[in-house]
Amino acid sequence: MPTSQQLSLNTATVKKQWNLRQAIEGCARHNIGGISPWRDILQECGASEARKMIDDNGLKVSGLCRGGMFTAQGSLTSAVLDDNKLAVDEAVTIGAQCLVMVVGGLIEGSKDLASAHAMVEEGLAKTVEYARTVNMPIAIEPLHPMYAADRACVNSLGHALDICDRIGAGVGVAVDVYHLWWDTQLEAQIKRAGKDRLLAFHVCDWLKNTNDFLLDRGMMGDGVIDIPLIRSWVEREGFTGLNEVEIFSADNWWTKDADEVLKTMVDRGKTAV
Numbered sequence: 001m002p003t004s005q006q007l008s009l010n011t012a013t014v015k016k017q018w019n020l021r022q023a024i025e026g027c028a029r030h031n032i033g034g035i036s037p038w039r040d041i042l043q044e045c046g047a048s049e050a051r052k053m054i055d056d057n058g059l060k061v062s063g064l065c066r067g068g069m070f071t072a073q074g075s076l077t078s079a080v081l082d083d084n085k086l087a088v089d090e091a092v093t094i095g096a097q098c099l100v101m102v103v104g105g106l107i108e109g110s111k112d113l114a115s116a117h118a119m120v121e122e123g124l125a126k127t128v129e130y131a132r133t134v135n136m137p138i139a140i141e142p143l144h145p146m147y148a149a150d151r152a153c154v155n156s157l158g159h160a161l162d163i164c165d166r167i168g169a170g171v172g173v174a175v176d177v178y179h180l181w182w183d184t185q186l187e188a189q190i191k192r193a194g195k196d197r198l199l200a201f202h203v204c205d206w207l208k209n210t211n212d213f214l215l216d217r218g219m220m221g222d223g224v225i226d227i228p229l230i231r232s233w234v235e236r237e238g239f240t241g242l243n244e245v246e247i248f249s250a251d252n253w254w255t256k257d258a259d260e261v262l263k264t265m266v267d268r269g270k271t272a273v
């Protein structure tokens, strides 16, 4: 089971309680090995200042969340592509191990899933082309199919890896147990990904009686996902990155004292991850 040093705090887990400085200092206080900021929280202080705070506290950066949303403007505009380049640059500045991509859902007003897939793939290819020049790995995060319309139309590890195969070097995947635990092909697709393309591992839990499909993720151990099993598949391929804890929880964990959240996260790391 992971020690606290093998965990990373995705800042979404404490987004209602802490700004970036507080999250970084909280990680140091709880001996957590890394952090993964969201871009909005990074903007508060700027990427350079964030890098300094992160380094001063001896943290790794398991990823930057997030780039993507290639379908948001109905076509692959230069604004969308430029924002993704900026995200790549920010990831470089903070020393992130990868830039995580939530690729975007259906084009507004459209039912044409194939066109959304094509736009996403083109946007990814163009972003990867730039990211290669600055050595920033791009991690496609497949989301649960319930988000196909509004957030991400890449919904399985298999689909993400098909895209990786076509784009080539510089792109891999983020495996988030919340999004992928149900997939009968998960073990095989993790094997197919292999060490070089397994760029991030996100953990939380699926609550059996979840009351919200976006904002009611569970703490590891409170739900139905066999996280240690999935972690064993990832590590069997040679993944040595941090176990990034990403919990959106409007009615529960976001209402609690953030130090209690981090303490629980460390405790559960030892028993349920």
Ligand code: ZN
Pocket (backbone or CB within 6 Å): 141, 176, 202, 246
């Ligand atoms: Zn995730």
